Each structure stands twice: as C-alpha cells, then as structure tokens.
Amino acid sequence: MKRRSFVHYCAATAALGAPSLFAATDLMPRHYARVPLVDEAGRPVRAGSLRRGENYIFHYPFEGTPCFLLDLGKPTVRKVALKTEGGSGYLWPGGVGPKRSIVGYSAICTHRMTYPTRQISFISYRDQSTATKISRPHAIHCCSEHSEYDPASGARVLGGPAPQPLCAILLEYDRAADTLYAFGTLGAEIFHAFFAKFEFKLALDYGAGEARRPVAGRAVVTRLSSFCKQQVRC
Numbered sequence: 001m002k003r004r005s006f007v008h009y010c011a012a013t014a015a016l017g018a019p020s021l022f023a024a025t026d027l028m029p030r031h032y033a034r035v036p037l038v039d040e041a042g043r044p045v046r047a048g049s050l051r052r053g054e055n056y057i058f059h060y061p062f063e064g065t066p067c068f069l070l071d072l073g074k075p076t077v078r079k080v081a082l083k084t085e086g087g088s089g090y091l092w093p094g095g096v097g098p099k100r101s102i103v104g105y106s107a108i109c110t111h112r113m114t115y116p117t118r119q120i121s122f123i124s125y126r127d128q129s130t131a132t133k134i135s136r137p138h139a140i141h142c143c144s145e146h147s148e149y150d151p152a153s154g155a156r157v158l159g160g161p162a163p164q165p166l167c168a169i170l171l172e173y174d175r176a177a178d179t180l181y182a183f184g185t186l187g188a189e190i191f192h193a194f195f196a197k198f199e200f201k202l203a204l205d206y207g208a209g210e211a212r213r214p215v216a217g218r219a220v221v222t223r224l225s226s227f228c229k230q231q232v233r234c
C-alpha cells in the first residue's frame with residue numbers, strides 16, 4: 001500500500017478510537033491508483049454538489065467494475081466492525097465529506113453478482129421505501145433476490161441471501177477544494193469472479209479485456225439514471 005493512503009486509513013481509524021488497527025482487523029485496505037472523482041466533462045466532483053439520496057455511478061478499481069457514490073445526507077456510523085463470508089474481520093472507517101455522509105461501495109451484489117449495466121439495473125440505493133414496501137428506506141436493495149445493505153454502516157447485510165457486505169470503496173475528501181478521491185477498497189473483493197462470470201457481456205459493453213483494465217487518472221461519476229436506461233424498483 002502506498003504510504004499516503006495507508007496513513008490516511010490509519011489516521012481515520014485512529015481518530016475513530018480503534019485500539020489497534022492490526023489487532024482489530026484481519027483484512028487491510030487494498031490500494032489502487034488514487035484518482036479524482038470527476039463529472040462527465042472532466043471537472044472535479046464537488047462534495048457539496050452531490051444530491052442527497054441520488055444514485056451516482058463510477059467505475060473503480062477497474063474500468064468494468066461499477067460502484068455507488070452516495071451522499072446519505074447525515075453522518076454515517078463510524079468504526080463499523082464487519083466480516084467477510086470467509087470470516088475475515090475489518091473495520092470500516094465511516095463516510096467522508098463535510099458531514100461524513102458520503103460513501104462509496106462496489107455495486108456488485110455479493111449474492112449472485114447482479115450489477116448495474118447500461119441497459120438495466122436491479123440494484124440501487126433507496127432513500128425512501130418503495131410503493132411495494134419490499135425495500136426499506138435508506139438501504140441499497142438488490143431486486144434479484146432482495147438482498148439489502150446498509151450504506152451508513154459499511155454496507156453490512158440487512159436482509160436477503162447476500163453472504164457478506166458490499167466491498168467498500170475508500171474515499172478521501174479534500175476539504176480545501178471540496179473534492180473527492182478514490183484510493184482503494186476494503187472488504188471482500190469479488191472482482192475476479194465477476195470478470196469470469198460476465199466475461200462475454202463485459203467484452204460487449206467495454207471492449208475485449210477493457211473491463212479488467214485498472215482505473216487510472218480519473219474516475220467519471222454519472223447519475224445512475226443517466227448511466228442506465230431502466231432501473232428496476234421492487
């Protein structure tokens with residue numbers, strides 16, 4: 001891990017009162033390129049410009065792995081102890097931004113890897129309960145088999161068959177510029193299984209081999225409503 005991001009993570013967890021980073025967690029952050037989050041015109045995304053409850057999509061740490069960027073509108077829980085399906089523990093440090101309300105997660109459901117495509121999305125954040133009442137408010141809900149995750153608590157599983165939390169995307173907030181960077185992941189990565197399962201579809205959507213290309217330089221943030229034609233709301 002590069003020193004800057006490692007120090008950032010340590011500082012974040014220390015500030016949260018974690019007694020010992022290494023004693024408390026089995027799983028450490030994985031470092032990828034530190035990239036600014038930018039809009040479709042290439043301008044830095046300002047934390048203050050994010051709409052509360054809106055689903056934003058960016059791709060990280062690979063060009064074909066979609067993630068949610070969410071402003072939950074209020075401070076998240078801090079220092080959340082989580083476990084992967086394999087039993088590894090880790091400490092999610094909490095949201096970032098002026099209110100510590102901004103979070104990033106892989107948008108690949110940990111059950112059967114449903115994910116948002118350009119054509120359709122079965123998984124999204126719901127600020128409010130839907131008319132069917134199937135999904136609870138303030139949760140990320142996957143309509144495939146109704147797994148639900150709590151984005152205010154490290155995307156821990158609230159219900160459904162998901163065996164583990166969504167993989168967290170580690171974000172850094174530049175307070176002076178009000179901008180955001182992605183610099184790594186924390187939690188169970190399922191990217192290689194994802195690439196294997198959807199190889200053909202990913203090649204069609206991103207070009208042969210492009211989905212596996214590490215993100216570098218910037219990560220473009222788009223509203224889910226612009227990114228995909230149809231959102232399934234269950």
Ligand code: FES
Nearest residue numbers: 109111112142145
């Ligand atoms: S793939 Fe999301 S609940 Fe099954």
